[in-house]
Amino acid sequence: MTTKSRTLSIKQRGLTNFESIMWIFTRLSALAMYALILFGMIGALVMGAREQMNFADVMRWAFMPNVTHVQSTEVPDLNPWSNPFWKLTASALLLVAVAHGVHGLVVIADDYITSEGGRKFVRLLSIIMMASMSLMGLYIIWTS
Numbered sequence: 012m013t014t015k016s017r018t019l020s021i022k023q024r025g026l027t028n029f030e031s032i033m034w035i036f037t038r039l040s041a042l043a044m045y046a047l048i049l050f051g052m053i054g055a056l057v058m059g060a061r062e063q064m065n066f067a068d069v070m071r072w073a074f075m076p077n078v079t080h081v082q083s084t085e086v087p088d089l090n091p092w093s094n095p096f097w098k099l100t101a102s103a104l105l106l107v108a109v110a111h112g113v114h115g116l117v118v119i120a121d122d123y124i125t126s127e128g129g130r131k132f133v134r135l136l137s138i139i140m141m142a143s144m145s146l147m148g149l150y151i152i153w154t155s
Contacts, residue, residue, distance in 0.1 A: 018090040033114060040111040047104040054100075058091055076101045079155050098152055105148045113141040 025133040027069035060069050064084045071080045078093035086092065 036112060040107050040114075043107045045113065046103065047100060047107065048073050051100060051104070054097070061088075063087075067140065073103065077152060077155060101152045104151055105152065106145055109141055109145050109148070113137050 013059065052069060054076065055064070055069050055072045060072065060081075063086045064072070064081070068084050076097045078089055078097070080094045081089060117134055117137050120137075121130055124130050124133060
């Protein structure tokens with residue numbers, strides 16, 4: 012008696028389908044968020060935050076490197092904190108986090124919504140929400 016294998020070959024799995032790509036995106040976007048947060052924290056410490064900020068302020072800067080997060084601290088010179096490099100870093104963190112979070116919401120909604128029309132509605136609503144939140148966040152980052 013021969014036992015049939017329950018696993019699929021790579022060709023049968025179709026590793027280039029949309030679900031596989033989104034699975035990889037979820038993992039890579041989480042790693043990107045960790046890297047950007049660590050980068051922001053190291054950047055704050057290098058720019059002298061250890062003498063001028065408490066730990067909560069350093070963490071606030073790490074999660075959103077925006078100059079408004081150091082205005083309320085004892086940092087005497089805000090110029091190094093307000094350059095376009097940190098705005099780009101904050102923008103990248105915002106976009107990666109919003110895309111990662113909205114994708115997670117869509118995956119959870121797909122588990123609970125049984126109708127195809129409901130799934131399409133939730134996906135459309137998620138895309139609209141992702142675009143509007145991203146645009147509002149980018150506006151705040153670049154105008155503050």
